[in-house]
């Protein structure tokens with residue numbers, strides 16, 4: 001079985017890392033909008049909730065509406081969400097699992113001591129028991145036939 005893959009532009013890759021560094025030591029969070037087969041737009045979601053700065057990743061209904069609106073504006077589709085793990089590995093937590101929705105890609109970037117590092121992508125298994133790790137691809141490898149086939 002091959003793992004699922006998510007293609008993101010270099011700009012989106014950079015935007016996610018920058019967002020994670022800006023909100024450090026708090027989590028950042030945002031939505032991923034794809035146009036075609038690749039993620040071309042990262043929509044930052046507010047780092048502040050009613051309880052103060054986000055401590056744990058949670059997409060609220062208002063976040064979801066904002067992301068859907070933005071996706072429509074650019075003629076794209078909401079395909080997932082990203083968030084950061086300040087001083088924690090880029091692996092989903094139990095909380096992430098409890099609050100994830102099926103069919104969305106979840107990108108996690110580890111931010112250690114204020115610097116963005118590992119970035120991973122996950123999909124919820126159909127029975128919601130766990131996440132399955134996918135592969136994250138930049139679109140800069142345009143010399144690779146497979147990457148191009150997925151992105152175009």
Ligand SMILES: [Zn+2]
Nearest residue numbers: 057092093096
């Ligand atoms: Zn998390």
